[in-house]
Amino acid sequence: xxxxxxxxxxxxxxxxxxxxxxxxxxxxxxxxxxxxxxxxxxxxxxxxxxxxxxxxxxxxxxxxxxxxxxxxxxxxxxxxxxxxxxxxxxxxxxxxxxxxxxxxxxxxxxxxxxxxxxxxxxxxxxxxxxxxxxxxxxxxxxxxxxxxxxxxxxxxxxxxxxxxxxxxxxxxxxxxxxx
Numbered sequence: 001x002x003x004x005x006x007x008x009x010x011x012x013x014x015x016x017x018x019x020x021x022x023x024x025x026x027x028x029x030x031x032x033x034x035x036x037x038x039x040x041x042x043x044x045x046x047x048x049x050x051x052x053x054x055x056x057x058x059x060x061x062x063x064x065x066x067x068x069x070x071x072x073x074x075x076x077x078x079x080x081x082x083x084x085x086x087x088x089x090x091x092x093x094x095x096x097x098x099x100x101x102x103x104x105x106x107x108x109x110x111x112x113x114x115x116x117x118x119x120x121x122x123x124x125x126x127x128x129x130x131x132x133x134x135x136x137x138x139x140x141x142x143x144x145x146x147x148x149x150x151x152x153x154x155x156x157x158x159x160x161x162x163x164x165x166x167x168x169x170x171x172x173x174x175x176x177x178x179x
Contacts, residue, residue: 008055009064013072015052020076021083022048032089088138090160096131096147097123097155105129105150112146114139134161 022045029038056069098105106118106129114133121130135143140158147154 005062005064008059008062009068012052012055012065012068013075015048015055016069016072017076017079019045019048019052020073021080024077024080025083025087028084028087028089034089088136088140090137091134091164092137092140092158093161094131094133094135094140094143094147095157095159096129096133097121098129098131098151099125099127099153100151101127101129103150106131108150109133109143109146112142114143 026041117132121128
């Protein structure tokens with residue numbers, strides 16, 4: 001079967017897509033603190049890597065195999081990123097600044113199940129309502145849509161917090177990070 005050049009190219013291409021996708025997932029799991037799951041994924045990552053690289057090295061005289069390896073790597077990066085987006089591991093902090101101080105902006109967000117810390121700040125054009133919202137990453141799009149519906153002109157920044165201490169989220173987050 002491996003004698004057919006087209007099949008060989010396809011196999012190398014697919015193997016590298018799978019390898020790089022596993023690599024991306026393992027890296028993300030490591031960065032998010034899922035050590036044991038990352039180690040488990042790395043076993044399969046290395047097996048796939050050695051298989052693909054072995055096929056290319058054993059047939060170095062065929063440039064199409066090397067090209068399939070390189071293209072598979074590139075497509076693997078894209079696939080890994082798409083998988084990471086779907087997994088949406090971790091949490092984000094969303095900071096919102098709005099001029100709609102007197103409206104029930106914060107309550108509208110809390111009614112959707114989000115925890116919100118709010119305070120009044122002073123900006124260039126006067127008083128502003130500032131909010132800080134911590135939520136699982138999988139909820140980011142829904143939260144952003146909710147905020148934009150309430151105030152299309154709100155200033156929104158989201159970022160990934162690295163450490164947590166105190167507050168009602170710590171018990172939930174702590175359990176996930178230590179498992």
